[in-house]
Amino acid sequence: MGYWPAKIPALLNIILMLGYCTIDAIISGQMLSAVNGGTMSIAVGIVVVQIVCCVVTVFGMKFFHIYERFAWIPQLLVLFVLIGSAAPYFDASTQSVGETSAIIAANRLSFFSLCLYVPNSWGAAASDFYVYYPENTSRRKIFGLTLIGIWTAFTLVYMLGIGLATGMASHPAWEEASLVSTGALIVAGYGPLGGFGLFCAVIVALGVISNSIPGTYSAALGCQVLGRYGKKVPRYVWSIVLIVIQLVLALAGREHLMLIISNFVALMGYWMQFMVFIVLMEHLAFRRVKSGGIGFDWSKWEDKTYLPVGYAALASFLLGWVGAILGMYQVWYTGPLAVLAGPSDVGVWVGSGFTIISYLPLRWAELKFVGR
Numbered sequence: 001m002g003y004w005p006a007k008i009p010a011l012l013n014i015i016l017m018l019g020y021c022t023i024d025a026i027i028s029g030q031m032l033s034a035v036n037g038g039t040m041s042i043a044v045g046i047v048v049v050q051i052v053c054c055v056v057t058v059f060g061m062k063f064f065h066i067y068e069r070f071a072w073i074p075q076l077l078v079l080f081v082l083i084g085s086a087a088p089y090f091d092a093s094t095q096s097v098g099e100t101s102a103i104i105a106a107n108r109l110s111f112f113s114l115c116l117y118v119p120n121s122w123g124a125a126a127s128d129f130y131v132y133y134p135e136n137t138s139r140r141k142i143f144g145l146t147l148i149g150i151w152t153a154f155t156l157v158y159m160l161g162i163g164l165a166t167g168m169a170s171h172p173a174w175e176e177a178s179l180v181s182t183g184a185l186i187v188a189g190y191g192p193l194g195g196f197g198l199f200c201a202v203i204v205a206l207g208v209i210s211n212s213i214p215g216t217y218s219a220a221l222g223c224q225v226l227g228r229y230g231k232k233v234p235r236y237v238w239s240i241v242l243i244v245i246q247l248v249l250a251l252a253g254r255e256h257l258m259l260i261i262s263n264f265v266a267l268m269g270y271w272m273q274f275m276v277f278i279v280l281m282e283h284l285a286f287r288r289v290k291s292g293g294i295g296f297d298w299s300k301w302e303d304k305t306y307l308p309v310g311y312a313a314l315a316s317f318l319l320g321w322v323g324a325i326l327g328m329y330q331v332w333y334t335g336p337l338a339v340l341a342g343p344s345d346v347g348v349w350v351g352s353g354f355t356i357i358s359y360l361p362l363r364w365a366e367l368k369f370v371g372r
Helices: 007-035 042-058 061-089 101-117 119-130 139-167 172-180 182-189 195-207 209-225 228-232 235-252 257-268 270-290 311-327 336-340 347-369
Strands: none
Touching (some): 007 172, 007 235, 007 257, 042 061, 042 195, 042 235, 061 182, 101 119, 182 195, 270 311, 270 347, 311 347
């Protein structure tokens, strides 16, 4: 995207990761509090989770890989336990909400859009982790493992969330728990298992750390990418600073801020698709053709004289946001195209279309008149 325009997605990625990690901290705190019957405050639970996250993040990705090599096993097991415990209360006959079939279709499209750009939000952080792979690693292998991993993980938790939501209507205990917090609802799903269920809930709460660690790590690297002054500060220092920010946000907003942050990170989800399409088109339409399939000199990743100036990328990125605003259906704003669509959230689709259509001719012109 060019040296200077690339600072925009770097900054947006920092904000996005901070938002998601703050939500993780609040939910974990809610679950730990619910496990203790409310005798332990949500604040204490948040502090516990952030301390563990800080320790792992500070030591870097090598330590995280060791941690993650085994951490996913108990997480997967307790999620399957949750399915067995809560599934009898799931109501597959629950009807979709909407006065007409058109409104139902619009609501489904909005949910599908949300399901798309939430996992795609990791796109800006992907390079932070893939750089640890050997250079000769198969691209197909990386693509396949990434697709399968994200697809199965998100599908599992999406279906669990939908199941818990459908069970609230017929199971009063779940409805009461949901009024306390989202974390309390998850703990209520383990209710039939008694003490063992509480143990499983603790494992789930601590497992959220596995999501916060890579987000914090990526945000710390983003702070260094913002400029030479940011790079002078060691990564582990940025990790500690970001953990403190997450802790403050989670503690200050554990009662009301979570909903605001949830709505905000949903709003932030649009830009990722625009950046992905810009990078993809640059790679396929210009770099591979121009360089005979080689494309990039990675040793010049921050050389201003080698990188594109970024006029085309910046213009297409901003045009993508114009499309997103026209098509977004969010708590704070509904765009005119979203109204025509149902209303439905079509911001990611319209914005991506604006980006794709504009980037190719703009980049061609940039190469022709600027030369890089």
